[in-house]
Amino acid sequence: xxxxxxxxxxxxxxxxxxxxxxxxxxxNHNSMYWYRQDPGMGLRLIYYSASEGTTxxxxxxxxxxxxxxxxxxxxxxxxxxxxxxTSVYFCAIADRGLGNTIxxxxxxxxxVV
Amino acid sequence: AQSVSQHNHHVIxxxxxxxxxxxxxxxGGTVNLFWYVQYPGQHLQLLLKYFSGDPLVKGIKGFxxxxxxxxxxxxxxxxxxxWSDTAEYFCAVNPFSxxxxxxxxxxxxxxxxx
Numbered sequence: 001x002x003x004x005x006x007x008x009x010x011x012x013x014x015x016x017x018x019x020x021x022x023x024x025x026x027x028n029h030n031s032m033y034w035y036r037q038d039p040g041m042g043l044r045l046i047y048y049s050a051s052e053g054t055t056x057x058x059x060x061x062x063x064x065x066x067x068x069x070x071x072x073x074x075x076x077x078x079x080x081x082x083x084x085x086t087s088v089y090f091c092a093i094a095d096r097g098l099g100n101t102i103x104x105x106x107x108x109x110x111x112v113v
Numbered sequence: 114a115q116s117v118s119q120h121n122h123h124v125i126x127x128x129x130x131x132x133x134x135x136x137x138x139x140x141g142g143t144v145n146l147f148w149y150v151q152y153p154g155q156h157l158q159l160l161l162k163y164f165s166g167d168p169l170v171k172g173i174k175g176f177x178x179x180x181x182x183x184x185x186x187x188x189x190x191x192x193x194x195x196w197s198d199t200a201e202y203f204c205a206v207n208p209f210s211x212x213x214x215x216x217x218x219x220x221x222x223x224x225x226x227x
Contacts, residue, residue, distance in 0.1 A: 031213045040122070042203060042219035043157075050213045058214070090156065094207075094215065101147070102205070102215045104156045 003027045004105035006091050012111045013081045021076040021108050023091030032074035033058075033092040033102070034066060043090065049074055050096075081112040115140045117206050119218035126194050127226050134189040134221050136204035145207040146187040147215075148178055152200045160202075163187065174198070196227045 003026040013019055023032065030051045035043040035058075045058025049068040063085060065077045078085055088109050094102040120135040138144065145164045149157040161172025168180040178189045187204060204218040 033215070035217075040219060042119075043217040045214065045216070048214065092215070094213070096213060100145070100207075101159055101162060102207070103159075106156045 004091055004093055004103055006105040006108050008108060009106065010109045012113060014113060015082060017081050018077065018079050019081065021089055023074045023105060024072050025093045026072070027093055027103070028071065029093040029095040031094045031096060032068065034074070034076045035090045035092060036060065036087040037090060038087050046076065083112045086110060086112045115206065115208055115216050117204055117216050117218040119204055119221050121221045122219070123222045125224045125226065128196055129193050132191040132194050132223070134202055136187045136189065136218060138185050138187070138206040140206060140208045143209040145209065146180060147205040148172065148176070148189050149203045149205060150200045151203065157203060194225050196225045199223060199225045
């Protein structure tokens with residue numbers, strides 16, 4: 001998985017609790033992404049960061065915040081978790097330019113009860 | 114808005130059957146195109162990609178895909194599937210528009226019967 005590390009791998013939250021998913025890379029790639037995967041919905045982009053210091057909303061940003069602390073790390077925060085945020089979350093990285101591949105972390109399974 | 118459509122949500126085949134999974138995208142400019150595979154409980158792994166040159170690209174495990182620009186399509190094929198190909202397959206587009214987004218289809222679940 002090309003040096004993308006996500007933590008935690010599994011988490012159960014109560015409705016209203018907050019938590020942060022961490023993602024770190026050792027590939028020195030510029031762009032980092034957070035996706036969520038739900039059955040029948042494919043992967044939907046939550047937020048992305050084209051470079052250190054910049055972040056942009058994806059398709060489904062509501063209920064989430066992100067922080068690109070430095071080139072290596074990109075965190076995803078749920079301020080007040082809701083059952084609709086039960087999902088598998090994937091962090092991904094890519095370098096810029098034609099033909100560059102996006103690489104995924106191993107995923108974080110989040111259940112909100 | 115840019116989007117990716119995968120026409121088949123579930124496909125069931127017997128071993129040795131041929132496979133073709135459809136993928137269409139909506140974007141008129143230059144694109145990078147990808148197919149990823151996700152085995153149960155695992156992360157997405159790259160099968161193959163296209164960004165320029167020969168529109169017929171070959172990937173790992175005997176998979177290939179053909180880019181047809183006029184049809185905005187990038188269909189995945191394999192002449193003879195194996196039980197181990199049971200997985201979910203995702204088509205993805207990276208529009209070369211400066212936004213650095215990768216847009217994924219909803220996926221196709223393939224089950225290969227032994």
